[in-house]
Amino acid sequence: MAGERHGPGPPKGIGRAGLVDWIIGCASPIVLIEAPAGTGKSWLMAGLAAMLDADVCRSQTCPEGRLCLWDVPDCGQSGPLPDDFTPGARLILAKRLHTAVPGLARADVYGRVTRIPADALLLTEADLQPAFGAAAPDLIARTGGWACLLPAATTDVTDAALIAFLRDDVLGQVPSARLVALDVVLADPQARLGRGALKGVPFMEGRGSGQLPLPAPIAACQPALAGALADILRSRAADPVEARAIATARAAQGQFPQAIALFQSIGAWQAALDALRQGHGVFFIHSFGAEAVETMLAGFPADLVAQTELLVLSRAMQALKRGEIPLSYRILIDRYGPDIMNAQKVVSARDRYSLALRFFRLLMRVWEDADLDARLIEEAYKLLAELPPADDLRRGAFYNTVLDFYNRDRRFSQAEHAAARASTHYGRAGVPILSFYVDLHRAIIHLFRGDPTGARGHAARAASHFAKVRHDNPGDARLLHLLDACISYETGESEPLLRFLSLDLDALAQGEVWPTLIELVLTYATQALSEHFSTMAARAFLDRWRVTADRSTQFGRLINIREVVVLQNANRWQEGASKAQELSGTVTLAWVQAAGPALAGLRDRDDVALALVWLRHMAQITPARPDLDGLLRAMLDNPHLLGRQRTGAELWLAHVLQRQRRGPEAEVVLRRALAQAASQSAVATLGEERGFLDDLTRTRRFAAALERSDPIHRVLRLVKETGPGRTRPGKAHGLTRQETRILHALAEGAANKAIANLLGLSEATVKFHLSNLYRKLGCATRRDALAAARALRLVS
8 A cells, every 4th residue: 555654643642532433433435534724634544544553645546455544635636536445445535625536426425435524523622631631621712623723722833824824724725705705704703695605614614694603613713714814815816817706706795895896906897886786886885884985986997987877876975975965966967967956857857867867866855955846756656666676775765765755844644654664675675774764764753743752762773773784884873872862852851962062063063964854953952052051052053054054055044943943042032033034935924923724734844933933922922912822723733833843832822821811721721732741751842932831830820730730740840950051040149030031131132111021011010120130230220230140141
């Protein structure tokens, strides 16, 4: 028999007697020991040779004889097995995974082969105990039983030497596609791989999809194995043929940024574009993040980026996600001309524009502060019919867009239906950040409807989706923090929102914004800043958002309306009215006073908000107006009111009825509004109307009635405890609530008669409070009193 009598054996003291006995006891004519390098095949064959008093053959040719030990050398293919064995003859064959032995498969089919798997060669504690004693368990943990790792665990073998061994002897012959699959599973042991993706990879063959944990020998050397893997893939990528193979494999495993970069490196532009399409096309940024998009776009030639529709739309989406809406328009205009600005025409122009462009132009409406257009909705649903039924990503995006349309139009039942459809499609598409946006929208809807409990549930689901996002996404993380802070503020906890405004506001203002989000920010932030800092702080905040609005030529009217509310909350009613009069549009004070039932038919978000501003002004300044209760009731019949707006209007109505000496009616309205707010823990909603609420609850009859309801009593206590910071300094200086209110009216420049009308007092009573106010501030005139109040920060 050709070969050597004595091959290398195991380190002194390490025995494999149990494994040797098992192999010798096999009845099959062929015993196949198939394992990667470093598992001790040669040790094992030496032990078998000693037990059987036989030689070990280490040539590429199969030995002949009744008992043959064949340790096949590392090669692509050895010589064949003989067609037939002599009766009673045995062959014990050891080889690496990638080495092919002709005839072995045929023998296996005929049941003549017993396979000894690689796992069976792994060392055990019992194997190591004689040589290492008490250290054996630790060595098993550090090596996973893989013999080649013992030197690194017991001597000074360097990491570089181990990486070189794994690279050259373990992974060197594995095809690139399977190395990519190994790379994927090392990065994420739960990754779902295709069947056979890891064939030929040591200890990983037959591994199920998403199986945990990694096999012990792989886990034991995972850092070094990852280094060896990176070396091989980097080296192979220098060959254009191998680079294409690796890129194709990465695309098959969903690693589209890496695949695109490799295709780009060899100038395979069409293959790179195909990989971009597979990687969700214009939604690539949602799956892989802004940095990946930046790198992807930079890798294409400039002329392709400027002219290829997929790249043009990807650039436009990138601009939208940065909050740079004018840049997004400019990118599209440069490619398609100025007609692209007309969404209605683009979406309906099937003969002029591609489906991809028309769909993208529809999506852009999410970022545009525009009214819901019935004709556009009709065209949008026609566009939906053109999408393939299995195109869950774009179908989800369609319903997400429609959701935002309905949300702006206060058609919340339709919005919820669209949200449910979007959630279903996005779930199938498997892009968690898009599912996150749907629940973010749904949470905002519930918050605006005055339901913080429902909002919290959707915020939790949004957080669950966000936790599955695999790329850095600080902008969307801020949105989630903002949402949680607003929900907390609504239920009476102010600190999270105040912290957000202090730490994250600038970054939020410079990022992606859309109308629904802007409305949320403007509503809660200005209320918090007014109550806990000052009117000046709230107005400065609005001025900063005007700068943001200039970037996108949007939201200006919404910001101005909110400033009027801030002024009203500060008892600066005259200034607020002047500001409201400056706003363009048909909804003026005169129009509201004559509107009657027409108030119930207002649909536009800003028109509704402006009408409410004027009704609030009238409730405060002219509560005795005979038809004012009718105007307020007409407004309450408007189906497009938010929950917050409805609660405010009901409190104004109760205030007007009380001032008109219609106490029983006022009590009914007040109890209804407070009971609804209490059932939903809508503390901030009531806090926004603190001035009206204070007037109503000062009435002894009302206060006694409200005390009999535990939920109402509880929510009123929370409103009081979370009261505005601007009243607390007054108390600290001995001012009563009424004196503080008069001081704020003085700051607006109101005369005694105007203050009396504003607060429902006689002029004599106002003079009485003024004299007390002057005495407490140590002043004798209005001017000195205001100067002292500003120095003490009692007024802004």
